Amino acid sequence: MSSASEVETAWGADRPESTPGSKKSDPILVVDGIRRTFGGLTAVDVDHLEIQRNKITALIGPNGAGKTTFFNLITGFDAPDAGSWSYNGEPMSSLAPHKVALKGMVRTFQLTKALARLSVIENMKLGAQNQKGENLFRAMMRGWKDEERANEERADALLKRFKMDHMREEFAGGLSGGQRKLLEMARALMTEPDLIMLDEPMAGVNPALTQSLLGHVKELRDEGRTVVFVEHDMDVVRDISDWVVVMAEGKIIAEGTHEEIGKNRQVIDAYLGSHHDEDLTFDDEEE
């Protein structure tokens, strides 16, 4: 478990300011003025956000804060009303989801999308990018066998790492909820992403598996990847995040280390309501 001081040491001189939309020393993702409305409801309205490279950033916020919509916008699954964002300095606005993934920004889903009637290994091999055999004419010519073998080796290594190698030939539809989360993360890694965006990776996962999933997420950072994840479980956030971004009602209301966020008045208000600690009675013994 990383204590607060450990997080501070890890940042060192690059420690960003703890203000919403603060500058980062080496941002992989920069978002500007992104807004998405559904009728009268403004789901996402983010002025500025930078995500530091090679760190684990947690995106938290109460239900309906716009976290998943934000994910959808950034990864091309939804189109914003306004705004722009760049990834590795490249503008990404209005790019189709598959093009976003090909650039190295890959996401998982809150409701896991295991491909039920494909085996685990086939699920994994699907993740490999730019496969020759995915072109119809080359698929017929069978010139992709070597590539397929290489992909299969990589998939097997990942399955081993996620301790799923014994389920290799099972249909993904037969896996448990937690195993599907693992499979989805492993499959996302097959794309060799630089930035991996996990939408509630721990939801519905039993505590024992949570520990190993946390380990895997930290490993991703140690491999030099950047992780952004949405999570409701504050223990998880405390455990692995280097930086926490808080959303409420579509806006970024706070940024900082998990320690700072835990004390942030605005965050507490967003989660619990601004009058949560005022007693309804006239007793003034409280506090």
Added chain:
Amino acid sequence: MDFQSIIVNALQAAVSPEAAIFALAAIGLNIHFGYTGLLNFGQAGFMTMGAYGLAVPVFAFGWPLWTGVIFGILAAVVFALALGAPTLRLRADYLAIVTIAAAEIVRFLVRATSLSDITGGSNGINGFSSDFYDLNPFTESIKFGPFSFLPRTMWAIILGWVLVLLGIGFCYLVVNSPWGRVLKAIREDEDAARALGKNAYSIKMQSLIIGGIFGALAGMMLAISTGSVQPSPQDLGPPKTFFAYAALILGGTARLWGPVVGSIIFIALLQFTDGLIRGAQSAGWIPEWFISGTEVGVMRFILLGVGLMLLMLYRPQGIFGDKREMAFDV
């Protein structure tokens, strides 16, 4: 009742050009529905494209038959693009609605009186297939034991089943490849495929085109084997599509041989029940007031429908399907 001739007729139907036509149409539907999850309810439209694409150049312009083959395939490709471009970005059900409507639009279009110089109007087109039958090496009926085929039929049978085998070979190659894997991924969850960097729209379009070409081949085969194209519902209307679906589901979806075996059994059963009812009638087992001679054709479809329902109840995965796959709710 002459059981032997009923069985001989059923077996003869099993290898008839008609079975090959259904097999080709069902192979196309297998690519659409079985592998990609596209609900194409307009396979008859693709067949119309193939049949008229083949016949029109000969009939209207006097060009040789082989040019018709090219036109038939091109027409199917254009039809697929026209159907796919607006609907493949939308949810799966939109394609179903658009394909069934478009197939009927096309059929009504070719039977329009104002187009009768080109498409023959409601009379259809006859006598365009001589180029093919001129090549027929068979001069007299072919007999194997109790089976006997007319030279024309034999020649059409050979063409039909060669096409089916080539089609199966092609399917084997493309389905067992990374391309085929993307097809199945799209069937399971399109968004997951897109999140992994797959251009779902393009692959779905490719699938629609390829399955449509198989539909067009079925249409050409129909035109060749009967020597005519008719814009009638039973030839190129919605029943054709749904019979092809029945054959596919009978054999097992997303299985290489499912559509072929399904079509063979479908046609053989149809012929068998027909023979059985007629035989029972002439033997006096079924009274005339219960099923009259003209009602036999309908009756066999009713029996077949009951059979399909039983299949769905007791073997929902079809003959070749994998029971395990049915366990997942997708």
